Amino acid sequence: MSKIKYHPDTMTLIEFSAGVLPPAVAICVAAHVHYCDQCRNELLRLDQVASQLMKSSGSTEISVDLFKRVEEAIDKIPEDTFNETFSPAEGNFPPIVSKLMQGNLQSQSWKKMSSSVEKATLKTGQSEYEVALHKICAGGKTPKHGHGGKEYTVVLKGSFSDEMSVYSEGDFLLREDGEEHQPTGAQNGECICLSALQAPIKLSNPFGFLMKPWLRINPI
């Protein structure tokens, strides 16, 4: 049975099911769903609703030659591309994260954020959010910090804690703009998280040049 304690809220699952979430947030939800039976099933029910809405909205006549075009296209697909599987980049990492990593943990370009935290930005082809992996070393403390926008986090490996709770594999967290936190890695091993950090609309801090690396984000 699932030990996951923190889930996306229902509205987020609904927007995921409808396909209207920003891609970076959808990546985080998909990563959580990889670990979470409960949300996976909630999504199945939401997708059922969506499919019935689709069905009840009627039929539209299609072009006479459309089936022929589809048949021509499928004749060109090589058989061996059916049912491709993707092996996890690391441990029980979600396929979506493994795909974005395009390699293993070692092959990512890690940048030091502080003595105990490293960050590797993932290329996602959108600029609303910076999507990255964060690595907190065992027992590592991060300085107390906030961000200039929403921050979504999914724990991929190990666990970390903050002032409020302990977060383990599969847990999904949302910190709103301006909420401060101080994550600390668990003593028994390093913690790897997926995060999506919203690009701030504007920075009002006149001492921007002194900004901590936490506020400098670089969506790619």
Next chain:
Amino acid sequence: MFQSKFKSKKNEPMSNKPLRSEKRSDKWTLLLVAVGESRDRKAFAELFDHFAPLLKSFAQASKHEGWFPGLSEDLVQEVMIKVWQKAGGFNPEKASATTWIYTVARNCRIDMLRRKSNTQHLPLENEDFWHEPDEDTPVSLLRQARSEVKVQASLLDLPKEQDEILRKVYLEGKSHAEVSNELGLPLGTVKSRVRLALQKMQVLVAPEYRDELV
């Protein structure tokens, strides 16, 4: 076994047909399994016959920025090619053909919009987002998934304002914030109508049930 009605039907005008019964919807699931297991072209033609016109309506309902009606058949084509390609991974115990094909269509629509709007291409495809329930998913949870007929019946019972919002989110592809802007309703009202609709349809797991799982 599977008689394709494709040839006789394709020239007939399509109209809003009455909702199908459970047995009929079962049929599509069997056809999809046949496509996955034995690359059955006749079964595929029947699926195409049934789903292509529905998918076209779905495509035309889209109100996404950058979407135009001319893309509708491109979407139908792309979805049906994916259906052929991915049918081997379809598991009828977990989802019906209608639900599975909806998810393919939703994801194809997102992919097409991204390809149109971005110079950069998100290095992900539709199936990267779609998760089927795993083998180890507790049966008690799967039982919670309601039969399509019940979902369909409860949709018909929804008050108009709740039905309208669900359609805007799922068919037109609008976020709650966009629906709130369009209808001039507070975001909280939009969210609570969506929640009420899904609670009424008994789609959302009751909070007390969720707690049992922790």
